[in-house]
Amino acid sequence: MAALSIRQAHKSFGPTAAVHDFSLDVGDGEFVTLLGPSGCGKSTLLRLIAGLETLSSGEILLQERAIHDLAPSQRNIAMVFQSYALYPHKTVAENIAFPLLMQAPLPLRIPGLRRLVPGCGALGRHMTEKVASVAHMLQIAHLLARKPAQLSGGQRQRVALARAMVREPQLFLMDEPLSNLDAKLRTSTRAEIVDLHRRLGATFIYVTHDQTEAMTMSDRIVLMHEGQIQQIGTPLELYENPKNLFVAEFIGQPKINLLPLQFADGMQILADQIVRGLPSQIDGMPLPSHNILVGLRPEAFTLCDPGEPGALNGSIHLVEALGNETHVRLMLRTTEIIVRVPAASARGLKAGQPLAIRPNWNSALAFEESGQRVKADALRAAA
Numbered sequence: 001m002a003a004l005s006i007r008q009a010h011k012s013f014g015p016t017a018a019v020h021d022f023s024l025d026v027g028d029g030e031f032v033t034l035l036g037p038s039g040c041g042k043s044t045l046l047r048l049i050a051g052l053e054t055l056s057s058g059e060i061l062l063q064e065r066a067i068h069d070l071a072p073s074q075r076n077i078a079m080v081f082q083s084y085a086l087y088p089h090k091t092v093a094e095n096i097a098f099p100l101l102m103q104a105p106l107p108l109r110i111p112g113l114r115r116l117v118p119g120c121g122a123l124g125r126h127m128t129e130k131v132a133s134v135a136h137m138l139q140i141a142h143l144l145a146r147k148p149a150q151l152s153g154g155q156r157q158r159v160a161l162a163r164a165m166v167r168e169p170q171l172f173l174m175d176e177p178l179s180n181l182d183a184k185l186r187t188s189t190r191a192e193i194v195d196l197h198r199r200l201g202a203t204f205i206y207v208t209h210d211q212t213e214a215m216t217m218s219d220r221i222v223l224m225h226e227g228q229i230q231q232i233g234t235p236l237e238l239y240e241n242p243k244n245l246f247v248a249e250f251i252g253q254p255k256i257n258l259l260p261l262q263f264a265d266g267m268q269i270l271a272d273q274i275v276r277g278l279p280s281q282i283d284g285m286p287l288p289s290h291n292i293l294v295g296l297r298p299e300a301f302t303l304c305d306p307g308e309p310g311a312l313n314g315s316i317h318l319v320e321a322l323g324n325e326t327h328v329r330l331m332l333r334t335t336e337i338i339v340r341v342p343a344a345s346a347r348g349l350k351a352g353q354p355l356a357i358r359p360n361w362n363s364a365l366a367f368e369e370s371g372q373r374v375k376a377d378a379l380r381a382a383a
């Protein structure tokens with residue numbers, strides 16, 4: 001059974017279709033990330049799930065129960081915002097307890113009444129224990145008496161997480177929760193959220209435009225563009241088997257290289273160079289006879305002898321040594337590509353020098369000029 005099902009969701013703001021024909025099933029306990037460039041509709045989709053926006057059409061089901069007409073408070077969903085949205089005048093303990101307090105009977109919410117109404121003492125103690133246990137889990141128990149202004153960004157983020165956890169929701173929604181943290185803290189908090197997900201066993205929907213976050217944290221990624229799904233898959237599926245150029249270019253750092261492959265007068269021309277020794281198959285299909293774009297990741301090249309069959313010859317534009325590996329920007333006539341070279345092989349490489357490389361054709365991807373992956377049908381049609 002899917003924990004969350006979104007069926008043909010559509011949301012327009014006037015003429016803008018922020019989310020268009022969006023369908024997704026999320027499994028119980030799964031960590032799914034909505035990834036895409038700014039404005040692709042990620043936050044709108046999260047807000048639709050939370051009930052902060054209403055659908056123009058479609059359905060949202062939580063544990064097979066339609067929730068899209070329910071108020072946010074009735075959905076048993078917790079959302080962690082980019083801004084943390086903590087109450088500045090309340091202590092950390094009061095911030096964390098707030099969702100429990102909102103669910104509690106009225107007398108418990110009014111301090112003077114608590115002692116007078118039977119049962120309130122026990123409920124209050126239960127709330128205090130719950131807050132303490134969540135704070136302990138997130139290692140912020142020593143901060144319970146402080147106000148948000150007295151916390152670091154990372155601590156505020158944990159308080160926001162604790163406040164989301166305290167109600168034990170069926171679903172956690174997180175909207176770019178790490179974007180206000182510095183790079184080092186982002187890396188460690190990333191690992192903490194993954195660990196928290198594992199320990200809670202809850203379903204997480206996470207929004208980010210940062211592919212490293214998406215790749216390292218998610219069971220599956222939903223890559224969006226202009227309100228629509230481009231591809232759904234595991235991080236490796238998206239990297240190794242992108243459906244189209246948008247996915248291939250969005251996933252991967254440095255970006256995939258795109259080399260035009262043309263056929264003219266019986267010659268094979270790759271990135272404006274006549275090449276010999278092309279394989280009979282590219283991307284699992286016979287070599288086409290129409291022009292295509294060949295996608296090669298920066299690691300899909302080997303340094304070689306300039307005269308070797310299949311060699312591409314270029315001139316080094318820039319050498320970026322990262323320690324364990326080096327990124328070489330290589331100019332092949334009119335196309336600049338990035339080649340990932342092991343540090344040991346890159347010693348002595350300098351800008352301005354000639355360099356020859358051989359593509360590893362086993363990992364090459366073939367794209368039509370329209371951006372779609374070359375398919376067997378397209379080859380037959382073009383033949």
Ligand SMILES: Nc1ncnc2c1ncn2[C@@H]1O[C@H](COP(=O)(O)OP(=O)(O)OP(=O)(O)O)[C@@H](O)[C@H]1O
Binds near residue numbers: 043209
């Ligand atoms: N309340 C609104 N009124 C009008 N247009 C809106 C509204 N909210 C979002 N949009 C538009 O809907 C589209 C999707 O916006 P959304 O905020 O969901 O994108 P996003 O992928 O989350 O972007 P970002 O990463 O920048 O937060 C954008 O074109 C945006 O301008």
